[in-house]
Amino acid sequence: MFLDTDFIPPKYTQTVEKGNFKWTAPSNIALVKYWGKKENQIPANPSVSFTLNNCKTITKLAFAKKEDSLNFSFDLLFEGQSKEDFKPKINKFFERVAHYLPFLKDYHFTIDTENTFPHSSGIASSASGMAALAMNLMSVERQLYPAMTDEYFYQKASFLARLGSGSACRSVKGQVVAWGNQANITGSSDLFGVEFPYVIHDNFKNYQDTILLVDKGEKQVSSTVGHDLMHDHPYASTRFAQAHDNLDKLITIFESGDLDAFIKVVESEALTLHAMMMTSMPYFILMKPNTLEIINAIWKFRNETKVPVCFTLDAGANVHVLYPKNVSEKVLQFIQDELVGYCQNGQYICDEIGNGANQL
Numbered sequence: 217m218f219l220d221t222d223f224i225p226p227k228y229t230q231t232v233e234k235g236n237f238k239w240t241a242p243s244n245i246a247l248v249k250y251w252g253k254k255e256n257q258i259p260a261n262p263s264v265s266f267t268l269n270n271c272k273t274i275t276k277l278a279f280a281k282k283e284d285s286l287n288f289s290f291d292l293l294f295e296g297q298s299k300e301d302f303k304p305k306i307n308k309f310f311e312r313v314a315h316y317l318p319f320l321k322d323y324h325f326t327i328d329t330e331n332t333f334p335h336s337s338g339i340a341s342s343a344s345g346m347a348a349l350a351m352n353l354m355s356v357e358r359q360l361y362p363a364m365t366d367e368y369f370y371q372k373a374s375f376l377a378r379l380g381s382g383s384a385c386r387s388v389k390g391q392v393v394a395w396g397n398q399a400n401i402t403g404s405s406d407l408f409g410v411e412f413p414y415v416i417h418d419n420f421k422n423y424q425d426t427i428l429l430v431d432k433g434e435k436q437v438s439s440t441v442g443h444d445l446m447h448d449h450p451y452a453s454t455r456f457a458q459a460h461d462n463l464d465k466l467i468t469i470f471e472s473g474d475l476d477a478f479i480k481v482v483e484s485e486a487l488t489l490h491a492m493m494m495t496s497m498p499y500f501i502l503m504k505p506n507t508l509e510i511i512n513a514i515w516k517f518r519n520e521t522k523v524p525v526c527f528t529l530d531a532g533a534n535v536h537v538l539y540p541k542n543v544s545e546k547v548l549q550f551i552q553d554e555l556v557g558y559c560q561n562g563q564y565i566c567d568e569i570g571n572g573a574n575q576l
């Protein structure tokens with residue numbers, strides 16, 4: 217079992233004056249949802265996600281030794297422009313990880329970041345953004361301590377990303393990533409995401425995710441607030457137990473390739489997530505009328521055609537349409553014919569399972 221203290225590094229063996237790195241990290245889509253957390257970004261239940269391929273953040277990190285080591289010092293650029301309003305979030309992240317990255321106050325950093333997906337598309341960039349930043353910081357640490365193993369590098373990157381945003385720990389490495397202690401997943405941890413360690417049937421190879429952009433507006437309730445409302449939530453303990461059950465079911469489903477069973481788990485998870493929001497106090501709704509129109513249209517299409525397409529939702533109104541590669545043509549035609557009209561400005565993004573972060 218890993219402890220927080222495993223991520224406090226040994227004394228660095230090298231000194232480095234300056235340098236720069238560039239990493240991309242993808243977004244991910246949860247199949248079993250993380251909703252509710254304890255102190256220090258420990259999830260209330262385990263979750264599992266598909267790593268995406270096209271929706272990603274690209275982050276360049278330049279660093280240079282500074283005179284003193286009193287404070288954090290960094291500039292933040294988003295698409296080449298200084299972005300003051302992102303700074304508090306990064307500052308908070310630095311505070312959370314400083315204990316594990318003792319070099320942080322020794323350098324001035326320039327963080328230059330951009331996303332491949334339209335900004336304000338309602339796609340959460342916190343997962344890909346925090347993962348990309350964590351990868352860069354681990355590259356710095358590896359220069360200071362070259363003896364570090366690859367395993368430690370990726371594990372700690374996920375650990376750090378989690379402290380930035382929980383779901384970000386699932387955007388580091390692997391196509392299917394589990395996060396949170398689960399008795400039946402060897403090596404699983406509340407502290408970092410792990411590549412799903414068991415057999416995955418060919419049915420899930422190249423799985424497709426077409427993201428329908430239903431509403432690009434600011435969310436009325438942030439994920440942070442939503443997670444918080446799971447404390448004292450009347451259904452919390454049942455929900456957390458259900459997440460464990462659903463993850464166990466997925467272990468079997470990934471092996472057998474049973475798409476009907478997959479669809480049941482995934483759609484139930486999506487609706488349960490939103491049911492938790494609707495039954496919080498205060499209660500809230502993030503789905504929009506068009507979210508429901510799309511869900512109903514998918515159900516009708518699936519019933520009529522038997523094409524194994526399903527949906528999931530994250531903490532917003534957008535719909536992720538999930539389907540195997542071999543039915544892409546039919547599903548994309550269906551999206552064009554029947555779903556595009558429900559998207560804001562007809563916008564959607566075609567994505568698929570990917571492998572995680574990459575150094576550029």
Ligand code: DP6
Pocket residue numbers: 245246248249250251257263340342380381382383384439440443489530531
């Ligand atoms: C609905 O990871 O954004 O997407 O840890 O507070 O940053 P913080 O929350 P965040 O929550 C994601 C919630 C979700 C489900 C999921 O990705 O598992």
